[in-house]
Amino acid sequence: MERWSDSKAEELIHAAHESGAPLTGALRALADAFGYIDEAAYPALMQAYARSRAEVLGVVSWYEDFRTRPPGRHVLRLCQAEACQAVGARELTAYACSATGLRLGDTSADGALTLEGVYCLGLCANGPAGELDGRPLAELDAAALDAKLAEAEE
Amino acid sequence: MSTRVYIPADTLAVALGADDIATAITREAETRRTNITIIRNGSRGMCWAEPLIEVQTDAGRMAYGRIKAADVPGLFDAGFLHGGDHEKALGLVDDLPWLKNQQRQIFRTCGLYAPTDLAAYEAHDGLEALRKARAMTPEAILKEVEASGLRGRGGAGFPAAIKWRTVAGAKPAQKTIVCNADEGDSGTFADRLIMEGDPFRLIEAMAIAGLAVGAQEGIIYVRSEYPRAIRILQQAIDTAEQSGFLDGTFKLRVFVGGGSYVCGEETALLESLEGKRGVVRAKPPVPALQGLHGQPTLIHNVITLCAVPDIITKGGAWHAALGAGKSTGTMTFQLAGDVRRGGLVEVPFGLTLRALLDDFGGGTRSGKAIKAVQIGGPLGAYLPPALFDTPLTYDAMARIGAGIGHGGIVVFNETADMREQARYAFAFCAHESCGKCTPCRIGAVRGAELLAEPEPDLALVEDLCAVMTEASACAMGTMTPIPVRSAMMHFPDEFAAPRQQAAQ
Numbered sequence: 333m334e335r336w337s338d339s340k341a342e343e344l345i346h347a348a349h350e351s352g353a354p355l356t357g358a359l360r361a362l363a364d365a366f367g368y369i370d371e372a373a374y375p376a377l378m379q380a381y382a383r384s385r386a387e388v389l390g391v392v393s394w395y396e397d398f399r400t401r402p403p404g405r406h407v408l409r410l411c412q413a414e415a416c417q418a419v420g421a422r423e424l425t426a427y428a429c430s431a432t433g434l435r436l437g438d439t440s441a442d443g444a445l446t447l448e449g450v451y452c453l454g455l456c457a458n459g460p461a462g463e464l465d466g467r468p469l470a471e472l473d474a475a476a477l478d479a480k481l482a483e484a485e486e
Numbered sequence: 487m488s489t490r491v492y493i494p495a496d497t498l499a500v501a502l503g504a505d506d507i508a509t510a511i512t513r514e515a516e517t518r519r520t521n522i523t524i525i526r527n528g529s530r531g532m533c534w535a536e537p538l539i540e541v542q543t544d545a546g547r548m549a550y551g552r553i554k555a556a557d558v559p560g561l562f563d564a565g566f567l568h569g570g571d572h573e574k575a576l577g578l579v580d581d582l583p584w585l586k587n588q589q590r591q592i593f594r595t596c597g598l599y600a601p602t603d604l605a606a607y608e609a610h611d612g613l614e615a616l617r618k619a620r621a622m623t624p625e626a627i628l629k630e631v632e633a634s635g636l637r638g639r640g641g642a643g644f645p646a647a648i649k650w651r652t653v654a655g656a657k658p659a660q661k662t663i664v665c666n667a668d669e670g671d672s673g674t675f676a677d678r679l680i681m682e683g684d685p686f687r688l689i690e691a692m693a694i695a696g697l698a699v700g701a702q703e704g705i706i707y708v709r710s711e712y713p714r715a716i717r718i719l720q721q722a723i724d725t726a727e728q729s730g731f732l733d734g735t736f737k738l739r740v741f742v743g744g745g746s747y748v749c750g751e752e753t754a755l756l757e758s759l760e761g762k763r764g765v766v767r768a769k770p771p772v773p774a775l776q777g778l779h780g781q782p783t784l785i786h787n788v789i790t791l792c793a794v795p796d797i798i799t800k801g802g803a804w805h806a807a808l809g810a811g812k813s814t815g816t817m818t819f820q821l822a823g824d825v826r827r828g829g830l831v832e833v834p835f836g837l838t839l840r841a842l843l844d845d846f847g848g849g850t851r852s853g854k855a856i857k858a859v860q861i862g863g864p865l866g867a868y869l870p871p872a873l874f875d876t877p878l879t880y881d882a883m884a885r886i887g888a889g890i891g892h893g894g895i896v897v898f899n900e901t902a903d904m905r906e907q908a909r910y911a912f913a914f915c916a917h918e919s920c921g922k923c924t925p926c927r928i929g930a931v932r933g934a935e936l937l938a939e940p941e942p943d944l945a946l947v948e949d950l951c952a953v954m955t956e957a958s959a960c961a962m963g964t965m966t967p968i969p970v971r972s973a974m975m976h977f978p979d980e981f982a983a984p985r986q987q988a989a990q
Contacts, residue, residue: 414823466713
């Protein structure tokens with residue numbers, strides 16, 4: 333993940349549009365590169381896709397993947413869906429929240445960690461499942477979570 | 487002679503340490519100056535045994551389950567490269583009852599080889615169906631699909647042939663085959679397994695569908711929660727194009743979703759593909775006539791499409807003979823939640839829920855008693871053990887107010903709080919509702935509020951469910967009442983007692 337750059341963002345938007353990708357494709361390129369979509373990109377998106385600001389905002393705000401603020405250096409996502417609930421995802425989430433002092437959706441003040449909920453990672457026979465910086469996690473418990481977070485901090 | 491060692495590169499296996507195991511095995515083999523070839527295969531779907539390492543021996547492939555990197559030196563000491571005994575040895579893969587008692591068709595080659603190894607796919611009869619289809623008329627392909635009785639595996643169970651006929655019969659236009667790989671139901675992972683383990687089957691199927699309906703383009707809409715599937719599919723498509731198996735007459739690409747459950751609904755998915763918010767469209771017009779960009783579009787779930795190659799090679803009649811009544815073929819069930827032996831169970835329709843839970847699931851992982859299962863994802867019914875003798879067919883499930891959906895079965899133990907599960911069903915709907923229709927947009931919010939009250943007005947909840955069921959625009963709103971009502975019906979005591987505190 334790199335820091336936001338207006339010129340890089342414009343390049344990505346241009347490239348997506350040229351390749352025939354729809355607006356969501358351009359947003360995907362931005363989210364993959366920067367972890368979020370800065371409002372600074374709206375004029376270029378409006379121009380390339382001939383949409384109003386409201387339409388661009390409407391699409392950005394629709395999809396969970398398109399954050400509007402930069403995430404922390406690490407992103408922990410914990411599954412909140414039924415198969416993981418059945419093996420303790422609620423308790424694990426409560427533990428993660430209290431251990432980090434964050435609520436789901438929050439980023440820590442020092443920018444180290446973003447904690448998010450996710451609805452199903454397809455690891456449903458081996459829950460509770462999660463994802464840390466894109467790496468899949470399964471059969472989690474409080475101790476495993478602590479170990480993974482400590483590992484990431486190193 | 488180099489011994490072949492199979493270590494899955496599937497998301498679940500990797501989550502449980504498969505990459506570390508591969509590194510450890512490579513190092514240990516170097517230290518011991520032993521010649522091995524590591525193959526990063528797909529998963530067998532035997533989730534309970536992952537990471538599942540297999541070694542090719544003269545007798546067959548020997549399986550070692552639940553391996554950790556720390557087990558590696560011990561495995562070498564035990565002579566695992568020759569199938570040596572070890573406390574984690576499971577036996578020959580082909581003899582494992584859990585796999586042997588299944589009737590795998592769609593998944594028969596998943597996990598046998600590296601997912602993007604086209605030569606291995608072909609060695610297991612891959613591409614035979616496409617070659618056959620290329621020599622057939624579109625009408626002949628349609629006839630086989632019709633004869634097969636294949637119904638959509640995404641959730642709705644709609645007869646596939648009706649869609650194929652409609653798209654084929656539409657006026658010549660820019661037709662598209664869209665594969666719905668937005669597998670959002672909790673408790674389901676069949677699409678993920680096959681995309682990560684046997685992607686050529688899906689690609690072959692889509693090319694056949696293209697021939698049958700006259701489409702030159704295919705799009706696989708994959709949810710962003712499946713990054714590995716996206717990567718593997720992309721590699722497989724590149725390989726298919728380079729090898730010429732996907733010739734210029736059919737172009738295939740992957741589109742990545744944005745983390746929205748409702749985009750699994752086919753019309754919302756089309757909106758998303760067009761770059762818009764995933765708001766559902768009114769039907770009619772059906773996508774088969776006016777789908778992507780208003781053009782005729784054939785939309786199917788991954789598993790539905792993956793059933794097609796065998797229907798072409800073995801014939802529609804062969805498929806129709808499998809299963810029970812109008813539920814033809816095999817169903818890829820997925821055992822999840824608190825289950826001892828979870829994973830992918832492909833069997834013909836008609837088995838009872840109990841047989842699936844006992845014979846394959848083996849009870850709960852926690853050792854606690856089963857209180858309920860939810861079948862068919864977040865919009866599926868909660869069923870108590872008293873109903874576990876119901877056969878798993880579309881019709882029998884419908885009679886008890888349930889559905890098979892995409893085949894996900896989530897097991898809940900005796901500690902489950904059914905009122906909280908019902909509240910969650912509303913809350914999930916509130917979170918994911920597209921907002922187009924009022925019953926779903928407002929109803930879900932009100933439902934979640936009601937069930938969070940210390941003494942909810944259950945008559946009002948029931949009233950709300952009736953309105954949502956009758957008046958919502960799509961399955962999100964019409965089916966959210968299913969988990970709610972089934973929980974209320976089968977576990978009334980949990981709704982009757984007042985509670986001190988509202989759930990969070």
